[in-house]
Amino acid sequence: MPGRLALVVPKFPRASETFIVNKFLGLLERGWDVHVVCDRSDGPEWRRFPQLRAVPNIRPRVHRTWPHQPRWEAAMMAPAAFLGSFVAAPGATATYVSRGGRRFGLDVLRRLYLDAVLVGLKADIVHFEFGALAAKRMHLAQLLDAPIVVSFRGYDLNYVGLDEPGYYAEVWRGASALHFLGEDLWQRARRRGCPSEKPHFLIPPAIDTEFFAPGASRVADAGRPLRILSVGRLEWKKGYEDALIAVQLLGDRGIPCEYRIVGDGSFLGAVAFARHQLGLEDVVTFLGEADRETVRAEMLQADVFLHAAVSEGFCNAVLEAQAMELPVVCTDADGLRENVEDGVTGFVVPRRNPPALAAALARLAPDPARRRLMGEAGRRRVVSRFRLEDQISAFDALYRTVLEKGPNAETDPDVSEARPLQAGSGRRS
């Protein structure tokens, strides 16, 4: 067994974070002793993942942290948390308390309560799957004596701590390795102060290309309206208002279309209002959140995949659409430029520009042959570059490298003579 991994996420499992589930299962298969540490985990979400429940003894690998709120409840739970961590890992707990005591004084008890699950796990590597989770917890590198890996997926770098300079300074200093979904995010991290020699891996997201396969060839019915599909949470950054304006412009050009949106979120009110205000009630359908079978079925029925994002880490749904041989019309937001090959697997247009989106859709609307060609090119691209198998191998290699180098990335900036790992040890260099 190569070693014990602790993946830290806010909630597990989660429909919008299927990639964590895939990674978890993939690494288990490669023999890693994988554990997930999360704040929340609930039944309805588990039911969405039959592949997860099919694995024997999976539940003991998912650990919930002790409750943070309300405070009085946390205070009541504290003795149990301390006892639990001490029984599971007496040595590690003692190390944590003695080193932490020197650094934080009595506050070490509060921290031990919050970290108790991680201390008890005695993981060989702790991986924060979102940079924002790691920001205030880099003391763990020293107190747990384990290397720390941190992933940056977009949100963390685009929004979190923007008005707090040095927000990620501790992470740049303390992490043993960083993981980015793509070049664009690495450049953003550099702009936010990450030293260029920091060991980092570019591993793009990946999808299950066997599941997301078109199977029988798509039936193109020349007579019917253009079927446009979007899949993604309803949030401002996904640019749905621009997408709706584009669809309205398409109608103005006399191109009949239907637009279906899979996803739910806090921006539903705004998107629904835009639909009403733009007079698109008959054209646009909200399908709500959906499992991957439904997503695949919707993709089979669609002619074009539309993603109007203003900001986007990479976007798995766009990969899935390409795997399903759907041509993609998307914006140039962040990682999307690396995701879709402009003019080959779809069209990439400037963000916040509904007329440009409409123009791209209008090019595809009358041309089923071109849609098919772009769709096929999309599948080829995804299968050759964004396969789940390859992604798991890349993570496997990342963890092995980190383990070889041993724990303790220097917490002291002066000693940070970290040997730069080859950037792009993932497949896309």
Next chain:
Amino acid sequence: MAESRPLRLLVVGTSWPPQTFLGRLMRGLAASGIDVSLAFSEVPDQEWFFQSGLRSFRTWSWEGPKVLRLLRLAWLSLRAFLRSPRDFSRFLRQSRTEPTLTGKLRSFHRLLPFAGVQYDVLYFPWNSVAIDYLPLFDCGMPVLVSCRGSQVNVAPHHPRRGVRKGLPATFARAARVHCISEAIEREAERFGLERSKARVIHPGIDPGFFSPSPSRDTSAALRIITVGSFVWVKGTTYALQALRLLLDRGVPVHLTLVGDGEERQRILYTIDDLGLGEHVEVAGRLPPVDVRDRLRNSDVFILPSLSEGFCNAAIEAMACGVPVVMTNCGGVREGLTDGVEGFVVPLRDPEAMADAVATLANDPALRVQMGQAGRIRIAKDFTLDRHVREFVSLLDEVWACRVA
């Protein structure tokens, strides 16, 4: 008729501190001899009440430790039962219609403090809140409800909110419904408001307070300002896009955003993404005096909203002699004629907004002329005095509706 005694008014559904415009209205009503009580769940600032001539009516927030909540629920139930068994059972019946247990308890907890309470008029400044208090409409007090904007314009289009069902119920049972614009009234009629019950009273501000500055600073860049919460319905990102277009065309501009809210992150991101850092100031929420000072030193006020019932910020700007560029977003159009006090541009159209601002940027004389026209318009139609006067007579009208 005991018209000689002051009208006793209970206002339900304001948050603490009350929105600036509501505070002004309430103080105005109190100054006109109405005995105003405001229901608050937080412990409000007694000094503010004393100075304003208002009373407070204590209710309780649902937040807080569960144990306390249950104890309070027991105590409130007992008190309510002793005060008015009829109200108690009325509230109980209503609360039982909630789908979840927490919903039932919460609704009951919300209603209980009002058992046995009698005022001359019950006033809900927000229709969306009135929906939560439907049983109070049956307690023998005539009810006045205000339609101010998003509850009628926006909320009913949300697929999962119950507003579409709740609105007609409040319209049917209210004695009168106050609409802050004719546009809102038309919209409300679609949800069952009878015209005979509707009364349009436009908002008002104090033009003595919001007045042009005797001396303006000058600036090389055109100083644009907008005042409003950071919520999607305000369309702030469209203003940022317009700013980008203006800069790209070589028009020197600077934008001040006064406000704060849940979309702060979206706005900061958009400023960063469009490279506007040097051209935008995010000033946060400001007290009225500071808002006025900012307005006085601005050249153009823009309102990029997607929907508005009315917009006090826009009439405050007009009162300060600032020309306004606004989207065609609803009732606030009733306060501005396109081409006279400013310009009206299409919704969601940064190009058109940039065009209008550029016209003003290139023509200082037009700015002065439109600013003066705006000031005159406000002094004529949108003063706080008129607003309060019309509200007092509406309250008298509602009082006269009581069950004899």
